[in-house]
Amino acid sequence: MEDVISHWVRDAVRRVRAIDMHTHLFPPAFASLWRSGADHVLTYHYLIAEAIRAGHRSPASFYAMPLPDQAAWVYAQLFEQASPLSEAAMGVVAIARAFGVDLRRDGLMGLREALCDQPSDRYAARVFELAGVDQVVMTNDPLDPAERAYWLEGAPVDARFLPALRLDPFLGDWRTLGERLAEAGISLSPRADASDLAAIRRFLEDWIERMRPLYLAFSAPPEWAYPSEDTSGRVLEACILPACAAHGLPLALMIGVRRQVNTALRDAGDASGRANLQAVERLAASHPDLKILVTVLSREDQHELTVLARKFANVVPFGCWWFVNTESLTREISAMRLELLGPTFVLQHSDARVLEHLVYKWASARELAAHVLVHKYTKIARTGWRVTRGEIEREVGRLFRDNFLRLVGRA
Numbered sequence: 001m002e003d004v005i006s007h008w009v010r011d012a013v014r015r016v017r018a019i020d021m022h023t024h025l026f027p028p029a030f031a032s033l034w035r036s037g038a039d040h041v042l043t044y045h046y047l048i049a050e051a052i053r054a055g056h057r058s059p060a061s062f063y064a065m066p067l068p069d070q071a072a073w074v075y076a077q078l079f080e081q082a083s084p085l086s087e088a089a090m091g092v093v094a095i096a097r098a099f100g101v102d103l104r105r106d107g108l109m110g111l112r113e114a115l116c117d118q119p120s121d122r123y124a125a126r127v128f129e130l131a132g133v134d135q136v137v138m139t140n141d142p143l144d145p146a147e148r149a150y151w152l153e154g155a156p157v158d159a160r161f162l163p164a165l166r167l168d169p170f171l172g173d174w175r176t177l178g179e180r181l182a183e184a185g186i187s188l189s190p191r192a193d194a195s196d197l198a199a200i201r202r203f204l205e206d207w208i209e210r211m212r213p214l215y216l217a218f219s220a221p222p223e224w225a226y227p228s229e230d231t232s233g234r235v236l237e238a239c240i241l242p243a244c245a246a247h248g249l250p251l252a253l254m255i256g257v258r259r260q261v262n263t264a265l266r267d268a269g270d271a272s273g274r275a276n277l278q279a280v281e282r283l284a285a286s287h288p289d290l291k292i293l294v295t296v297l298s299r300e301d302q303h304e305l306t307v308l309a310r311k312f313a314n315v316v317p318f319g320c321w322w323f324v325n326t327e328s329l330t331r332e333i334s335a336m337r338l339e340l341l342g343p344t345f346v347l348q349h350s351d352a353r354v355l356e357h358l359v360y361k362w363a364s365a366r367e368l369a370a371h372v373l374v375h376k377y378t379k380i381a382r383t384g385w386r387v388t389r390g391e392i393e394r395e396v397g398r399l400f401r402d403n404f405l406r407l408v409g410r411a
């Protein structure tokens with residue numbers, strides 16, 4: 001029976017089509033924001049941090065190089081002068097293999113030839129197929145001028161790319177928000193008064209109408225508090241939460257990032273810290289109708305978040321984010337969530353910044369699911385439960401897609 005269970009689980013996990021609920025990918029029509037190809041794969045900020053560490057080079061001199069030289073330098077540090085043992089480096093090996101490239105034999109040139117670096121529908125379809133992914137959710141920022149222009153000109157959004165409205169600047173410093181909104185034609189006063197909040201609310205309404213996002217989201221530092229009397233607390237209370245309620249949209253919180261602890265590293269310069277999860281608890285308790293998707297960056301917060309989700313059915317933990325998206329930590333976190341919540345969370349998201357990331361991140365998610373579920377199903381079978389293939393397929397479907405789709409009202 002145990003061999004049969006292992007076969008059923010592995011087969012269900014291999015075949016399930018994932019919905020990726022958080023990526024940084026854009027459709028082909030958003031051409032300048034599209035990222036694919038070997039040079040982008042190798043200059044993923046996860047790898048840049050590792051290469052600069054291994055190669056003892058200053059971030060400034062690294063970033064001064066053109067993209068192909070940056071990629072070649074990262075490749076030399078992490079693949080020629082060392083074994084690719086880290087999660088992100090192994091990811092490149094997995095991408096290469098999926099495209100028929102043997103990195104030892106074919107090197108970076110082989111990878112450049114096999115991967116396409118231009119926006120392309122057909123290539124997107126091929127990569128989605130290799131990853132077994134049906135749809136990805138984007139991270140859409142109406143305050144990014146390049147992105148805003150695509151939306152305003154009505155660039156077509158391929159149905160495989162689903163929008164999510166990302167609101168980080170709205171919860172940041174008031175002056176910076178004012179500057180960013182001014183670029184979008186909205187002027188705020190320094191007072192953060194009722195008319196400013198009304199203008200922000202109208203801006204959100206306008207973009208919800210235009211983008212039709214699946215959820216609103218923001219990432220937050222460890223000290224993020226709720227409720228709060230500062231301007232960001234007022235924006236949340238007066239603009240973001242009412243927008244969620246008016247449109248029945250979930251709010252996704254990504255908590256625990258300490259931005260730019262090393263500014264020279266740019267995108268690679270963020271760190272993590274322990275969050276104050278009582279803020280989430282208060283938000284969940286005071287807004288029982290608000291669906292809250294939550295992921296936390298520090299390993300130390302994972303158990304507290306899981307316990308919190310037991311108390312509030314409107315809190316749904318999702319994925320293993322960034323520094324906890326590693327083989328050992330995803331196993332620990334996902335097993336713990338199953339043990340305390342059953343299959344009522346979202347197993348994984350990719351956070352892909354480059355199209356081909358989907359391939360290795362979802363291969364890892366499948367390996368993770370197989371590892372954790374073979375163990376659990378074997379255990380309930382030994383305990384006396386007659387396991388069926390159908391129930392395994394149902395739960396795998398929930399973890400990879402259905403829990404998320406139900407939450408955003410698309411099931």
Ligand code: RAT
Pocket residue numbers: 024139219254267322351353
């Ligand atoms: O994982 C990452 O690539 C980070 O840089 C962040 O983008 C993070 O996932 C976020 O969405 O803020």
Ligand code: ZN
Pocket residue numbers: 022023024351
């Ligand atoms: Zn992200």
